[in-house]
Amino acid sequence: MKPKVLVTREVFDETLEYLGAHCQFESNQEDVPLEPGELARRLADKDGVMCCLPDRVDATLLAGSPHLKVVANIAVGYNNVDLAACTARGIMVTNTPGVLDDSTADLAWTLMLGAARRLTELERRVRNGEWTGWCLKQWLGVDVHHATLGIFGMGRIGQAIAKRAGGFDMKVIYHNRNRVAPDIERRLNAAFVSKEELLRRADFVVLQMPYSPETHHMIGAAELKQMKPSAILINSTRGGVVDDAALIAALKGGVIRAAGLDVFENEPRLNPKFLELDNVVLSPHVGSSTEATRRAMAMTAAKNLVAALTGATPPNLLNPDARRR
Ligand code: DGY
Numbered sequence: 001m002k003p004k005v006l007v008t009r010e011v012f013d014e015t016l017e018y019l020g021a022h023c024q025f026e027s028n029q030e031d032v033p034l035e036p037g038e039l040a041r042r043l044a045d046k047d048g049v050m051c052c053l054p055d056r057v058d059a060t061l062l063a064g065s066p067h068l069k070v071v072a073n074i075a076v077g078y079n080n081v082d083l084a085a086c087t088a089r090g091i092m093v094t095n096t097p098g099v100l101d102d103s104t105a106d107l108a109w110t111l112m113l114g115a116a117r118r119l120t121e122l123e124r125r126v127r128n129g130e131w132t133g134w135c136l137k138q139w140l141g142v143d144v145h146h147a148t149l150g151i152f153g154m155g156r157i158g159q160a161i162a163k164r165a166g167g168f169d170m171k172v173i174y175h176n177r178n179r180v181a182p183d184i185e186r187r188l189n190a191a192f193v194s195k196e197e198l199l200r201r202a203d204f205v206v207l208q209m210p211y212s213p214e215t216h217h218m219i220g221a222a223e224l225k226q227m228k229p230s231a232i233l234i235n236s237t238r239g240g241v242v243d244d245a246a247l248i249a250a251l252k253g254g255v256i257r258a259a260g261l262d263v264f265e266n267e268p269r270l271n272p273k274f275l276e277l278d279n280v281v282l283s284p285h286v287g288s289s290t291e292a293t294r295r296a297m298a299m300t301a302a303k304n305l306v307a308a309l310t311g312a313t314p315p316n317l318l319n320p321d322a323r324r325r
Pocket of ligand 1: 053074075076077078100237285286287288289
């Protein structure tokens, strides 16, 4: 008998074809988010689940899913999954690293350039008919080229963001839990600095560290005050690393110049005060959302899932201890 699998959201045809060759799958192709009760009901007899960021996989859900052997998250981040609870039950958890680095870095850069040149604000003005002609001092932005880029989180995506800075003649500084290897620093022309120095020196502060209890509200009122009044904050990682209420106050009060945000606290119900501000560029958590990358993420998750259910070690296993139980 093939193992039983739940796919919690709509995926691509080739993903389902691949799954179908190895599993009996039930897929929520209507793409309506499953409420916790419905998710629990559908998971009760399943051996594996392919899920996404909006699905909370916690101890309560696991308690009602006695056959579950693998949780294959279609994302590189996995803060929606209680990893410790899965490990305790011998349930493998996997993610999709690598395939989304460049697309996510591109989006971080889109936000940087957009916020620096006020692109979404100016587009609104053009559409509203406010553009009556060319003026020398009209809607001035700031330069990205030759500015200082400060990156929090120098993993694969942080490095892809830094790599792009070379083409803009930027100075790159970074802060990370651990300093990266000297050859990577050399290749990226990036200097390790303290959190305080990064906040004080950077013209663009980009957040690309994982979300965890340690990084919750890592950027709040105190940190925003340490930044230059001309600085621009980019959050392309997870809502929750920034205290959004404090950021709104800082953007309103001129504590920093602008922000570019792809992620928010309490997504998708972002703080409505963001919508009143011209100096913030907003996008709806689409860092990895290109056709090629989302296809690759779904297939990576499917391969992780099938490996786990056929006795192999999934390529992106996050909790090897689960296999030893
Ligand atoms: C991830 O992979 O963690 C992204 O945020 C999902 O787009």
